[in-house]
Amino acid sequence: MPFDLKEIASISGMPGLYKIIAPTRNGIIVESLAEKPVRSVAQARNRVSILQEISMYTNDAEATVPLADIFDRIKEKYGTNLPVNAKSSTQELSDFMESVLPDYDQERVYASDMKKLVQWYQAVSQFLPYAEEKATDAPAPEAAPAETTSAEDSDNQEDVKEKKAAKKKA
Template identity: 55%
Template sequence: MPYDLKEVAAISGMPGLYRLLKPTRAGVIIEALDEKGTRSVASARNKVSLLHEISIYTQDYDQTVPLSEVFDRIHQKHGAELSLTHKSDDRDLTAFMADIMPDYDRDRVYLSDIKKLVQWYNTVSKRLEYQAPAEEETTTEDGAATAEEALSTAGIIPAAEETNAAGSPEAVTEAKPAKKTTKKKAE
């Protein structure tokens, strides 16, 4: 995930974006993602929309594109500094959206959504660090995996003692040595 959006939220009735810090009895402690970084409490009555749960509609009715992927596309084409703002010309905003996501649903994604997307991207790119996406596993012509990951040993290499915990479905039972029994001679 290029931008970590798990703790970033838009809150109804409050302008801008906020980082969720800690839950309280009455709501959640938030920090504004602006120059001041003021902290306050968002009431439980406010609707909190986490950015990592938001997606953009595509022309395929059953599919959406996560906001983090849209932000990644914007970063790949325009970098952290976006020349557009939410106050830019409507034609420029729709052309920008068509450039970033050619298959976005023009009936369900409104101009106000595009303005919000641009405004959120500008805020996030200024306040959060961009992390390059992790490389995905690729295969060579012979079908061998080239990504570095743990491969199954299929029981050829014995498991470490830590994984042999009681109750583990993968626990390997080792043969216990037979107890030595001594018989007392009857006198």
């Protein structure tokens, strides 16, 4: 997944997204994703949600779609110019979600979830690098079989015999 969301978190009681820097005794040190990043400590009592662990409901009761996959779909379809923002109407947000994730569960994905998705995508796309996936269509180069000459084989066999003989003497 091109956006690396392993160290990006949303913290209850703190606006915006944060990059996790290091653990402390009482919580974690985080740095805000902003023009001028500010470091602070998120206490252990705060609920920290890692973005990589978040997913959205689909109409299939058993399946959800990870947030990173949704971000990839948004990047492919819209790039950084989204047709909606966090202040868009519920209908506009719903249309946007349907264009990105057609089978999202309209009963369990609320307008507030869609607003968060838009805000988070804008922050992530602005402050995190997007790593293009490597082309997997090209066949992998096959490793050439190791060729040994008969002289090398006999040298190797003699080395093995010498080692065995040395072990017997010891």
